[in-house]
């Protein structure tokens with residue numbers, strides 16, 4: 252037993268001696284065994300899981316025939332499934348009004364289907380994205396239709412109306428003040444004649460309601476939704492969904508609501524390897540020609556139309572697929588813009604594109620940017636706090652080279668980054684630290700001693716002085732920072 256133990260101790264001492272080789276001397280990857288090069292975890296979009304859920308979710312509906320009053324505001328967008336489980340929840344309400352409410356201006360509707368002849372039975376639509384209903388003037392059908400389309404014009408997200416008479420409904424005949432049996436039902440998606448499945452129902456014993464002259468009108472062209480605050484449209488509408496890596500999961504929404512999908516992305520828990528949600532893909536699932544649900548797929552890395560390759564499977568068709576990337580207000584947060592001359596694999600600097608490192612009086616290279624893949628979290632470049640040559644123990648100051656732009660005063664942003672303090676090994680890293688400053692306020696203080704790459708995030712409020720500073724490292728306790736992001740939260 253004893254010799255083996257002795258050998259173990261000897262090699263540990265040898266190893267820790269090698270760790271003191273400072274970062275500026277390019278510690279070879281094999282000698283610095285404490286540097287963990289994280290293998291990128293690749294999780295692709297789980298297409299079959301989404302398709303399975305589409306086949307079981309049921310989010311179709313129409314106007315109620317009960318005491319629910321007409322003209323109620325539409326309900327908040329609902330989640331009907333989340334990560335492969337059916338749910339019934341509303342999307343977390345976060346203030347994303349910055350994206351701007353959009354109203355139609357001049358609108359043109361086209362008839363999708365006409366109703367039965369007067370006096371003949373018909374059926375009402377049961378479809379996705381029901382918004383609300385109104386009772387419109389029943390003196391003539393045309394007058395009611397004009398009023399109905401005007402309601403659609405005024406209702407955010409309305410894309411389609413189903414207009415029909417409902418006979419034998421005592422609420423319409425006697426209770427509601429409109430005294431009209433002509434129902435105008437608003438939807439956020441276009442439906443077709445095959446979705447006329449509501450044949451009326453038995454409201455009073457042995458008296459059925461009867462549907463007549465059920466017609467459908469759709470907007471000629473579906474509007475492009477306004478970009479949600481904090482996001483930019485990168486593609487769409489396409490008939491293919493993203494099949495991309497760094498997939499974080501999906502949700503089904505009860506309507507095609509890009510703001511709701513953005514809210515889900517913003518409130519999604521961070522991925523331990525890739526950080527916050529940075530991209531979402533919203534698309535409509537159409538099964539046998541009928542809209543079934545609206546998928547919101549989330550990713551921890553941005554992607555684009557090149558990965559939009561999933562057009563559907565079997566009866567399921569992908570339609571109206573749009574990709575939105577989350578806007579990062581940090582320029583070159585990955586440090587990848589910094590590369591070496593002559594294509595070298597190793598170099599470092601105090602001033603890189605987008606970043607400036609500085610040392611206190613008497614210090615040298617206390618905050619630097621390195622291009623060397625073994626030091627980086629992802630890619631090849633990374634920032635270091637702590638004297639690069641190990642020549643002093645002063646903390647360094649790392650800041651963006653330019654003012655952070657595009658922030659809205661008073662809004663809350665989430666600052667995220669990866670940190671590692673494993674370079675010199677357990678013992679020598681015990682004094683590692685990084686303080687994070689927003690203007691003159693301390694927002695974070697990382698004193699974890701030895702640590703491999705880990706994700707941190709802090710909320711900051713945009714004010715007049717939006718200065719970001721990292722102060723830390725005291726060689727030989729080194730702190731590495733990578734993949735810095737600043738995203739609008741609410």
Ligand SMILES: *[C@@H]1O[C@H](CO)[C@@H](O)[C@H](O)[C@H]1NC(C)=O
Pocket residue numbers: 297299300303335
């Ligand atoms: C996809 O999701 C299903 C559950 O719906 C799961 O059984 C399967 O393992 C997942 N596939 C991958 C590759 O994660």
Ligand SMILES: *[C@@H]1O[C@H](CO)[C@@H](O)[C@H](O)[C@H]1NC(C)=O
Pocket residue numbers: 389390423424425430431432433
């Ligand atoms: C309009 O609706 C009311 C309430 O249901 C009904 O009493 C009336 O007969 C309808 N008028 C016409 C012209 O259909």
Ligand SMILES: *[C@@H]1O[C@H](CO)[C@@H](O)[C@H](O)[C@H]1NC(C)=O
Pocket residue numbers: 688690691692716718720
């Ligand atoms: C903004 O904050 C930084 C960092 O604390 C500070 O150096 C600078 O003087 C501040 N600028 C103003 C205008 O307050």
Ligand SMILES: *[C@@H]1O[C@H](CO)[C@@H](O)[C@H](O)[C@H]1NC(C)=O
Pocket residue numbers: 686693696698
């Ligand atoms: C950060 O935390 C450490 C350990 O608790 C403490 O000694 C240090 O003063 C803190 N730094 C700041 C700036 O508050």
